[in-house]
Amino acid sequence: MLNGQARTAVAELAAAVLSLRPMIDRLDAPVRVAVPGGARGAVRGLQTIVDRVCGRLGAPALELVRSPESDLDPFGAAAGRRLGLADSGAALAVLSSDDLPDVDRVVDEAVSADFDSFCEQRTVRGPDGVGVRAYAAGDPDAPAVVIASACGMPARLAEVWIRRLARDHRVLTWESRGLFCGCEDFAGATGVPAQADDLIAVMDAFELDQAHVMGLCGGAVIAITAAAAHPDRISSLSLWHGDFELGDQARKTEHQRNLQALMTMATRAKVSAAGVHAVLCRSIAASTPPELAHLVLYPYASPDLLFRYCLLNGAIMETDVRPELSAVVQPTLVVTSEDDTTAHPDGSRYVAAALPDARLHVVPHGDHISLFQGPPDLIDTASRFMAEKSDVNPSHR
Known part of the structure; x- marks a missing residue:
């Protein structure tokens, strides 16, 4: 023994x-x-x-x-x-x-x-027939929250958040189209509207009429797009270290500028993706905490996977969210830090000021990588905000 x-x-x-x-x-x-x-x-x-x-x-x-x-x-x-x-x-x-x-x-x-046993899993199809792998945890009758995670990342990157929130909530998330299930012959849409449609399709599949939506990093753009298009389905929002395109209204970090340029280069042709593959792999690995590197590196595992990831995440990074902000009437919590060198805090400050009903929460330190480590104070901040909103409770079909 x-x-x-x-x-x-x-x-x-x-x-x-x-x-x-x-x-x-x-x-x-x-x-x-x-x-x-x-x-x-x-x-x-x-x-x-x-x-x-x-x-x-x-x-x-x-x-x-x-x-x-x-x-x-x-x-x-x-x-x-x-x-x-x-x-x-x-x-x-x-x-x-x-x-x-x-x-x-x-x-x-x-x-x-394990995480895969903790969550119920389903393949959910969006309006265009593309399937995504969706995850659900927590009491189906509890208040609902949908996590729009960073594009291209395995769902278990948000495991700390999912396990903690599932104590008091019904928690849903999904993995990006074209990168996980059935991705080898993927020929579906890659724009932000299609990715936002996947969010709504996941809610439909689990019979949720309304939910709070958490947008993490690039997922904040998907959350905004879905909230503007479906105000009856999304009761409130929280946007965490959002990676926002805002024209000349907000500064970007060197990381944002470099990554966007590399993704543009990689999507010109698959041969370009192969050419930047090694550069991106080593750069991402060097800048990611060891405890998360094996998850963050997922979309870089092959040139073909990287090509599709660059199409999806490139669309997120180049989508100007300014035209949609006035249409997002839901109560919104916007979270950033003073020293985020990944997604510039100026973007979150601008978005919070432009939204009709938003609260800005700025912490001294952090970025979207440390966010996924599940700092207890931030999880508590999210829980308190959701608890304040009486309309967070889901309406089940």
Whole structure:
């Protein structure tokens, strides 16, 4: 029987592999990951346990290699950091074949506690027939909130928010069209109106007439577009570190300008996407906290995926939201920080001032990457704002 330390190590390894699935499912197997320095003498034992866990989960193979992390691509480096073998390797490497049935049981327990088990999942089709993968959690009779997350990111990037809000809310979200389910032959629309239609289609699929909508980063543009087009369906909004195009009315960060230029270049042709692929991968990996890199890197996992991502996110970044702001009459919370170097706070300040019924909340530090780590004070801010609005309660069909 596994001792407490080994059981914890196996559970953490299984949780790590589950969280890697969106990215590693898109990479060529086996995915090469570096062996931590302190574990180099136990590679064979570690590989046996990693193989067992991946096999039990039906995950692509992970190959432990002695190469330094700097010799690996950003995906293998991110996967290696997420596995955390530097801390757990010693406890795993000494397990024997007799321990493998216990390993399987711990892996099964990890599956039952994982994000994918926590959420109900459905494939939802928008008005144009394109399918998106939607997620729901929480009591169906509780007040409803729909999370329009950052474009192209796996739903589990917002896991902290979803799990916390689901204690008191019915929480819905979805993954961007053309990048997840059925994306290989995707030929659907990529503009912001189509992405906003997906939000409404997800509400329809889960029989919600009204909900609060949280727009995170580029999802704030989708939230604004949906709120302007469907004022009867969206009762209130919160816009978090929004990436807004506002012409000459607000400054942009260097990150915003560079990313928009690269996406424009990548969408000229797939050959261009292939050309900027390596540059973007290393740039994004270097600027993303290690605990989130394996999720943020998802849309960069291949040139084809990157091409579709640039079409979708490029449309968000170039859509001027100014014409729609006066039509967004719902109570709105706009959140930014003083030092956001990803999406310039000037954009949020302008949007808050232009909306008919908005409240601006500025914190000292943060950006849309730290936002996804679920700071308790921001989750509490969201919960308080939603609780203030008596019309947040959903009307179920």
